[in-house]
Amino acid sequence: MKTKHLFIVLILLLGLALGVYFLRPKPLHGTVIQSPEPSYNFTLTGVNGEVSLSDFRGKIVLIYFGYTFCPDICPATLGNVTTALRQIGSKADDIQLIMISVDPERDTPEKLANYVAHFHPSFIGITGTKEEVDTVASLYGIFYQIKPGSAATDYLIDHTATLMAIDRDGYLKLVFPFGVTPDEIADDLKYMLRQ
Amino acid sequence: MNKYILNGVYSILALVMVSAFAFKVFQPIQVLPRMQLAPAYSLLDQDNQPFTSEDTRGQFVIYTFTYTNCTAPCFNINETLHEVQSRLSEVQLDGIPVSFVTVSIDPDRDTPQALQAYANSIGADTNVWTFATTTNKTLLKTIIGSGFETYYEEKGDGSFAFDPAFVLVDGWGIVRSEYRYSTEVSNADRILRHLGVLADEVRNSKGTTKLAYEAAHLFLCYAP
Numbered sequence: 001m002k003t004k005h006l007f008i009v010l011i012l013l014l015g016l017a018l019g020v021y022f023l024r025p026k027p028l029h030g031t032v033i034q035s036p037e038p039s040y041n042f043t044l045t046g047v048n049g050e051v052s053l054s055d056f057r058g059k060i061v062l063i064y065f066g067y068t069f070c071p072d073i074c075p076a077t078l079g080n081v082t083t084a085l086r087q088i089g090s091k092a093d094d095i096q097l098i099m100i101s102v103d104p105e106r107d108t109p110e111k112l113a114n115y116v117a118h119f120h121p122s123f124i125g126i127t128g129t130k131e132e133v134d135t136v137a138s139l140y141g142i143f144y145q146i147k148p149g150s151a152a153t154d155y156l157i158d159h160t161a162t163l164m165a166i167d168r169d170g171y172l173k174l175v176f177p178f179g180v181t182p183d184e185i186a187d188d189l190k191y192m193l194r195q
Numbered sequence: 196m197n198k199y200i201l202n203g204v205y206s207i208l209a210l211v212m213v214s215a216f217a218f219k220v221f222q223p224i225q226v227l228p229r230m231q232l233a234p235a236y237s238l239l240d241q242d243n244q245p246f247t248s249e250d251t252r253g254q255f256v257i258y259t260f261t262y263t264n265c266t267a268p269c270f271n272i273n274e275t276l277h278e279v280q281s282r283l284s285e286v287q288l289d290g291i292p293v294s295f296v297t298v299s300i301d302p303d304r305d306t307p308q309a310l311q312a313y314a315n316s317i318g319a320d321t322n323v324w325t326f327a328t329t330t331n332k333t334l335l336k337t338i339i340g341s342g343f344e345t346y347y348e349e350k351g352d353g354s355f356a357f358d359p360a361f362v363l364v365d366g367w368g369i370v371r372s373e374y375r376y377s378t379e380v381s382n383a384d385r386i387l388r389h390l391g392v393l394a395d396e397v398r399n400s401k402g403t404t405k406l407a408y409e410a411a412h413l414f415l416c417y418a419p
Contacts, residue, residue, distance in 0.1 A: 008199060015207025027406060031367060034412065035231045040341070135337050141232035141368050143249050160235065160249070172232065175367075 028191065029184035030165065030174030038170040040139040044100065044126040047113035051098070051126045053170065060095045060192050061166040065142045065159055067103035068115040068125075069149075073161045073178055074099075078119040081163070083182035084189060085120060091193050093122075094168075101127040102137060102144040102159050140164065167192060224411040225418040227371040227392055233258075233364045234342025236334075238298065238327035241310035246296075246327045248368060254292040255390055258362040260345050262301035262355055263313040270359035272297075273317045276324070278383040286391045289398055291366065292323075293390060298339060299328035300347040300355055343370075361386060365393055392418045 043052040053061065062081060066074035078099070085092040099116055101107035104127045107115075112125025127133065137144060137159075144159035161178035165188070174188055233248065240246040257279065259272050276295050283293055299305035305313075310326035319326070329335050339345050347357035361374040361382060372389050374382045400408040410416075 004199070008203060011200060011203030012206055012210075015203055015210075018207070027409065031229065031369070032409070032412065033229045033231065033369065035229075037231070131333065134334055135341075138234045138236060138334065138337055139232075139342055141235050141248070143235035143237065143247055145237065145247070175232065175369075 028174065028188050029180055030163075030176040030188050032174060033172045035172050039166050039172045040136065041170070042100075042132075042136040044128040044132060044136065045109050046124055046126045047109040051124060053098075053166070056096045056098075057170055058094075058168050060168060060189065062095065062097040063140065063164045063166065064097065064099050065102050065137055065140070065144070066099055066161075067101050067157055067159075068107050068111055069103065069154075069156065071156070075119075077161065077163055077178065078116070078123070080180065080182045080185060082120045084185035085122075087182065087186040088189060088193070091190075094193060095189060097123045099123065099125045100133065100136060101125065102133060102142070102157055104128060104130050104133050165189065165192060167195065224407055225392055225416050226396055226408060226411045227363075227389055228415075228417055229412070230370040230373070233362075233368050233370050234338045235368075236329075236338045236342075238329045239307055240325050240327040241307055241314050241321060243307040246325055251294060251296065251364070252368065253366040254294050255288075255366065255393055256364045257293070257295050257386060258343060258364065259295070259297045260300055260339055260343070260347060260357060260360065261297060262299050262357075263305050263309055264301065264353065265355070272359055272361075273319075275361070275381070275383050275386075277318075278381075279386050280320070280323070282383070282387055283390075286387055286394065287398075288390065288394045291394055291397060295319075295324040297324070297326050298335075299326065300335070300339060300357055301349075302328045302330045302332065302335060344373075363389055363393075366397075389418060 039053060041053045043050050045051070064077060066077070081097055085095060088095070097120065099112065101112055107127050109125070109127060112127060116123035116125040142160045142162070144157050146155050147158055149156035163176040163180065164172060165174040165176070167173045173192060176185065235248045237245055237247045257276065259276065261269060261272055280295070299310060305328050310328070314321050314324070314326050339347060343362050345358045345360045345362070347355055349355055358375060362370060363372040363386065365371050371393060374385060378385070396408055
């Protein structure tokens with residue numbers, strides 16, 4: 001009788017440990033946003049015409065603000081996303097990265113398309129008038145300003161370097177700081193894909 | 196044997212559910228929701244200097260929206276901010292700066308000089324309390340109306356109809372609370388309490404306790 005009770009207690013403890021382990025909150029690398037409203041539905045211009053956030057309902061959308069003359073953080077971030085998508089494999093077809101240019105003066109849709117294609121064939125680059133970009137950037141918490149560059153670049157642009165993940169229903173879910181690794185991006189995206 | 200295992204599994208599931216329910220009911224940890232990203236902006240302040248959203252990174256910021264020609268008492272916005280400022284020592288902030296930003300909805304009349312005069316007239320310490328606006332009215336509407344989701348509209352007589360809201364933004368630029376109406380607890384008391392909740396999260400949300408804080412977000416254990 002004692003053995004039976006001991007066995008039940010052990011099973012209970014083991015189950016408790018497993019329950020806590022599997023039901024624990026997922027420690028995500030990005031900051032979780034619990035927005036009660038869908039993200040701002042922008043419409044900007046890509047090489048194939050107008051692109052809206054709502055065009056990708058049903059997919060996870062990664063939004064990154066950058067520009068093609070960007071010397072360091074933009075290629076680093078886009079490269080990390082590329083590596084993360086490779087790690088995810090075929091399920092990455094459900095993920096769409098959109099790069100919004102904060103340099104509408106120099107980044108034409110064609111130039112953006114060529115630029116993002118260097119990183120991944122599925123990436124989309126879009127732009128608009130300065131007023132349109134100002135609005136979208138502001139509403140996604142992206143600050144940017146022009147600063148002097150070298151003779152080769154003319155000017156550079158300081159900009160907030162976060163990467164944002166929007167869920168299949170159009171709600172902002174995760175904000176990744178600059179410096180997040182491909183493994184960390186892939187880990188969080190896999191979690192979002194399972195939701 | 197199978198019966199014992201099944202009973203064990205059922206017991207565990209029940210225990211986990213009771214634990215989750217208890218966490219939700221007793222809320223051992225309270226947090227503020229991460230509501231949305233605050234809008235980015237570049238404004239001109241009372242010293243005629245650029246003032247941007249990046250200047251407030253790493254700080255808890257309380258935003259208000261008004262205009263200097265608003266006739267007294269103008270919803271007691273300034274009185275509330277003065278009270279919060281004077282009572283900040285009641286909150287354990289661990290050195291996290293708290294700043295106040297009042298954005299004018301009347302850029303035609305609220306020039307930097309007018310904002311400076313206004314700051315002086317209400318005794319505001321502009322080291323921690325910034326008054327700013329932009330003459331780009333379209334962008335101003337985007338920042339305040341769409342970004343901070345705060346209504347304002349110019350009337351024909353030079354006055355404005357506007358929402359006397361307070362918006363609390365954390366050091367990551369995320370909106371954590373909004374105060375849009377009076378309750379039995381004053382706005383100053385609520386803001387101070389929420390500053391304490393935010394500081395607690397920054398202080399304790401590390402290592403394994405971070406999981407407990409994420410659980411508090413998951414179970415919507417929001418501070419009243």
